[in-house]
Amino acid sequence: MISYELMGISVLWLFLYGYLIVASIDFGAGFFAFYARSTKQDHVMNRLISRYLSPVWEITNVFFVFFYIGIVGFFPDTAYYYGSALLVPGSIAVILLAIRGSFYAFENYGSKTNIIYLFLYGATGLLIPASLSVALTVSEGGFILKEADAVSLDYWALFTNPLSWSIVGLAIVSVLFISSSFLAFYASRAEDHSALKLLRTYALFWSTPTIITALTAFIFLGQHNERHFQNMMDLWWLLGLSVAFFMVAMWLLYQGRRYGLAFICIMLQFFSAFFAYGIGHYPYILDPYITIQGGATSPSMGFALVVAFIGGLCLLIPSLALVFKLFLFDADYVKGKK
Amino acid sequence: MAVDTVFWSKMVTGMTLGFHAIFATIGVGIPLMIAIAEFIGIRKKDPHYILMAKRWSRGFIISVAVGVVTGTAISLQLALVWPHFMKLAGNVIALPLFMEVFAFFFEAIFLGIYLYTWDRFKNPYIHWLLTIPIVAGAGMSAVFITTVNGFMNQPGGFVMEAGHFTAVDPVQAMLNTATFSKVFHVLSSAYLTGAALLAGIAAFTMLRKGRSAYHKKALNLSMAAVLLFGLLNTLAGDVSAKFLAEHQPEKLAAAEWHFETEKGADLILMGWLNAEHEIIGAIHLPKLLSFLAFGDFNAEVKGLEEFPLDERPPLLVHYLFDFMAGIGFALLAIACLYFLFVFWKKRNELNKWLLRILALTAPLSFLAVEFGWLYAELGRQPWIIRGYMRVEEAATTSPSVRLLFFLFLLLYIALAVVCVLVLRRLFHHKPAEAEMETWMKEKRDSSKEGGERA
Numbered sequence: 001m002i003s004y005e006l007m008g009i010s011v012l013w014l015f016l017y018g019y020l021i022v023a024s025i026d027f028g029a030g031f032f033a034f035y036a037r038s039t040k041q042d043h044v045m046n047r048l049i050s051r052y053l054s055p056v057w058e059i060t061n062v063f064f065v066f067f068y069i070g071i072v073g074f075f076p077d078t079a080y081y082y083g084s085a086l087l088v089p090g091s092i093a094v095i096l097l098a099i100r101g102s103f104y105a106f107e108n109y110g111s112k113t114n115i116i117y118l119f120l121y122g123a124t125g126l127l128i129p130a131s132l133s134v135a136l137t138v139s140e141g142g143f144i145l146k147e148a149d150a151v152s153l154d155y156w157a158l159f160t161n162p163l164s165w166s167i168v169g170l171a172i173v174s175v176l177f178i179s180s181s182f183l184a185f186y187a188s189r190a191e192d193h194s195a196l197k198l199l200r201t202y203a204l205f206w207s208t209p210t211i212i213t214a215l216t217a218f219i220f221l222g223q224h225n226e227r228h229f230q231n232m233m234d235l236w237w238l239l240g241l242s243v244a245f246f247m248v249a250m251w252l253l254y255q256g257r258r259y260g261l262a263f264i265c266i267m268l269q270f271f272s273a274f275f276a277y278g279i280g281h282y283p284y285i286l287d288p289y290i291t292i293q294g295g296a297t298s299p300s301m302g303f304a305l306v307v308a309f310i311g312g313l314c315l316l317i318p319s320l321a322l323v324f325k326l327f328l329f330d331a332d333y334v335k336g337k338k
Numbered sequence: 339m340a341v342d343t344v345f346w347s348k349m350v351t352g353m354t355l356g357f358h359a360i361f362a363t364i365g366v367g368i369p370l371m372i373a374i375a376e377f378i379g380i381r382k383k384d385p386h387y388i389l390m391a392k393r394w395s396r397g398f399i400i401s402v403a404v405g406v407v408t409g410t411a412i413s414l415q416l417a418l419v420w421p422h423f424m425k426l427a428g429n430v431i432a433l434p435l436f437m438e439v440f441a442f443f444f445e446a447i448f449l450g451i452y453l454y455t456w457d458r459f460k461n462p463y464i465h466w467l468l469t470i471p472i473v474a475g476a477g478m479s480a481v482f483i484t485t486v487n488g489f490m491n492q493p494g495g496f497v498m499e500a501g502h503f504t505a506v507d508p509v510q511a512m513l514n515t516a517t518f519s520k521v522f523h524v525l526s527s528a529y530l531t532g533a534a535l536l537a538g539i540a541a542f543t544m545l546r547k548g549r550s551a552y553h554k555k556a557l558n559l560s561m562a563a564v565l566l567f568g569l570l571n572t573l574a575g576d577v578s579a580k581f582l583a584e585h586q587p588e589k590l591a592a593a594e595w596h597f598e599t600e601k602g603a604d605l606i607l608m609g610w611l612n613a614e615h616e617i618i619g620a621i622h623l624p625k626l627l628s629f630l631a632f633g634d635f636n637a638e639v640k641g642l643e644e645f646p647l648d649e650r651p652p653l654l655v656h657y658l659f660d661f662m663a664g665i666g667f668a669l670l671a672i673a674c675l676y677f678l679f680v681f682w683k684k685r686n687e688l689n690k691w692l693l694r695i696l697a698l699t700a701p702l703s704f705l706a707v708e709f710g711w712l713y714a715e716l717g718r719q720p721w722i723i724r725g726y727m728r729v730e731e732a733a734t735t736s737p738s739v740r741l742l743f744f745l746f747l748l749l750y751i752a753l754a755v756v757c758v759l760v761l762r763r764l765f766h767h768k769p770a771e772a773e774m775e776t777w778m779k780e781k782r783d784s785s786k787e788g789g790e791r792a
Contacts, residue, residue, distance in 0.1 A: 059450070062443045065410055069439050072417055072424060073432025079424030083417035087736045090418045095749050098407035102753055105403030106760045150735040151421075297429050297506075304433050304508040312440035319447045319471070326451060326458075 005296035027125035028179020034122025141287030231280035245269035361405035367532020373469035423732035445475025488516035533563035538700025583631030587640035593659035665706035
């Protein structure tokens, strides 16, 4: 029987991974929608994008809040340290999320032609991952100033460190890569050939920068946090698996067939890399202040949260299955016949 | 500087919550009205009611968007602005926060399905069934969050040991003594406000553009709900006052300007205080406070004198309380007046003056929600967790919080302005009657084609 705090962090990490995928699709779609509009290619794919996004946009946001509430619940110390340190970047992310969510709804349900709404929607899609990635950088340690009774962020250290910039770069590029490959898959299901052609080009284009920025971030991590780097090197097989999935996905995309399988490979590529990173982080949640064991909530609360979580999943999984059945895998809906 | 950050922390949170409260109330109240309208529409085979549900849900989704993003903002601000509070209480309140996210998730999923499946089911009741998880999810979100507020007022379910909460029982913390009355009052007032908003819109539209069958039906339905939830809400208010008298007497005493403990206490309405803290110009209703607090005209009500000076809520809450309760009774009176006119055939319930009064129900009910919420928060001062942690001990120490206040202010102004503009555009050029006609025409056309879409 594994301890509840380990179970908690694993589930939360899984949720963060879920957020990474669905949010990337959403963020990137916003950017592509805007890019297509400004290069006058929107007739090709914006209908496709809005068809997919319309029913699922709030769901994405909930993944994030879920992770946040979960981590604060299981590890209350994170609220104190991250909360104090990330007041400014966190608030900026909140404001961007607010602009994005509301303006998407305004554009989608309100006025169909407003380019400003679409610009806000597209621009925030790249800025949000950049501002959220600060939390990952901070977790590596060395960016927090701790005095007697106050915790604050060392902005100078953060902005002059190549690690933070490489993580920002990786976040943005992966968003575009994940999103374009998913949308290519969606277009192929919808048998929308012109959109598929365009999106396949985007996916191929963003693949190389993804692997380059990932490698760069990994090298800078090695310079910044030796322990984490070594732990990840011990998980070399996971990293290798990640690269292998990437190669398979590239080959499929290049061949222009089995887009669904290609996207699954990309999901697995990020899954193995994300878990190699996460497991390598163990036991720290915030190096060196919070560990999984030291920061965990009381056992009774941990137990209650696990029970609530299982109960919640029993409600949510069938409902999500219904959404997927109605919108994502209903061929007629995808093709725009419903 | 420390005082300064506390002040701005309060401001930024107060502003976010005050703004969110509008959309949260809509978010809880309107789904129920949509569900009722669609049900009546299917039952009576009256397309007016179906159109009502359609139009309401179309406007509703815009406000949901603002509610979602401000709700995300407030949940993150809990940790960002009040890190010491979350460090201490996170252990205890995580469970309801966690379940709130689930409830909302559940609601969001079905709302997404509901909006995009209007004509996808053969049996119209299947589409109507989708409103149940939406109404339930919205209601449960409110319940879970309100338990957290209840905990801040009536902390329980833990043992305080060396500055930490230990031996935590999260379920007991959720079911604290404040929970029942608060949940009851929050839900009844949200349903009341949702109904009042729709009634106000129907009345306002008829004032501007003349009467129509659609708006008449909408007004009738909403006013019936205003009457019902107005009564329930009055009951909830009474339960809340009795709860306060027993468990949190300083909050009630501050709201009623009841300074000295006495039997047969008077109820004081409005008035003001002079330099010597004497009440001037108020209406005194003899012994009524004792009756409201304990159901007995001679019961003893605790006065503010029994509490140390630095643990008394601000006396301003008296006005907030009076306005909130006053509006509550006014809404009930307006609903009674309306139905008096409806049933008394000689009078026209759609005369100009009555419509004007009815149009007022929408802004009034939201004002009451804001006053009530402010009273609940200010009445708990100086505590963030009553008896355990003061507000100033909980706030962040980062001075940037002042700058953030102005950033968030800009955000909320932009959201409010654009939200109103979008809603205007959505309904302004598309009056209900015109939409009804095009919809009926489409229906005829498609039935001619012979059930191809089914």
